[in-house]
Amino acid sequence: MDILSVSSLTFSWRKQVVFQNSSFTINQPGLYGLVAPNGAGKTTLLNLISNLLQPQTGEILLYGQSNTTTHVFQNVAFLQDNSVLYPYLSGRDHLNFVADTHSIPRAKIASVIDNLEMSDYLDKHVSKYSLGMKQRLLLAMSLVVKRPLLLLDEPLNGLDPTSLMIVRETLESIKAEGQTALISSHNLDELMRVTQDVFFIVNQDVQFEHLTNGQTAEDRYATLFGVHRL
């Protein structure tokens, strides 16, 4: 059974077509990049998969069931952008909230905090967090509830080299545990460190590429999107 199956997806914001009759699947666990220029539709696609937006036409199946069936989201975690965080709460408040709403013992969040090396700042209010601290908190929130499929919207955004290393190890452990993550990112070098499997959004379509033979995501990006280097 496919992990994710999208067929004949069409979605427009009023007259602006974002996806036109696009189909793709993920049928093996692992890490997958989602790459496209600004405004091409990465966040829109993740919102469509998680049923926060509804397509004009098409069908999205998660583990063989329509994404309009709410219980399929027992299999999915979604890291959205940091606008979902509450500035007047601490990181620990956020993680406790996620644990409590999913009836997970609070003790279970300790290993996630350790792995993402967040203990130094976890009790500060989010209003005092840097972008990278917020990114690590968002990732921790999506990991506390162990789900087979993670939708990660720009988890690498704003990370310093140390944070990148920590997040890379986390992504590698997601893969090692047989989970699946669809990871949108503009950081092509970092993405390629964890996966050679990339979905590109090209001409309102989602195209899968397995990059091999020294081909880099940056090379493919330049070819697909017409970047001219000096």
Ligand SMILES: Nc1ncnc2c1ncn2[C@@H]1O[C@H](COP(=O)(O)OP(=O)(O)OP(=O)(O)O)[C@@H](O)[C@H]1O
């Ligand atoms: N709420 C909205 N109303 C109207 N148009 C929208 C809305 N949200 C996004 N769009 C449009 O849909 C298109 C896709 O936006 P989206 O945010 O999905 O792109 P993205 O690939 O995630 O971009 P970025 O790399 O900049 O984060 C853009 O052209 C954007 O202007």
